Amino acid sequence: MREFLAADLIDHLHLVVVPIVLGRGERLWDGLEGIEDRFHVESVSSPSGVVHTTFTREA
Numbered sequence: 001m002r003e004f005l006a007a008d009l010i011d012h013l014h015l016v017v018v019p020i021v022l023g024r025g026e027r028l029w030d031g032l033e034g035i036e037d038r039f040h041v042e043s044v045s046s047p048s049g050v051v052h053t054t055f056t057r058e059a
Contacts, residue, residue: 005032005055013039013055 004010017028029035039055046052 002028002030002032005035008038010055011057015053015055017051017053019049 001013001015005013035041035055037058039057041053041055043051043053
C-alpha cells in the first residue's frame with residue numbers, strides 16, 4: 001500500500017486499522033509526508049476501536 005501511494009497509483013483507498021499489534025507492529029505512514037495534500041482523507045472510528053479511513057484523490 002505504501003509503495004502504491006508513494007508512486008501516486010491510487011485514486012481511492014479504504015483502509016481499516018484494527019488495534020492489534022503483532023510483534024513490533026508496522027509503521028504505515030513513514031515516508032508519506034504530504035499525502036493529505038493529494039487526497040481527501042476521512043476517518044471514522046467504531047466503538048470497538050476499529051478505524052475506517054478513506055482516501056479519495058483530490059481533483
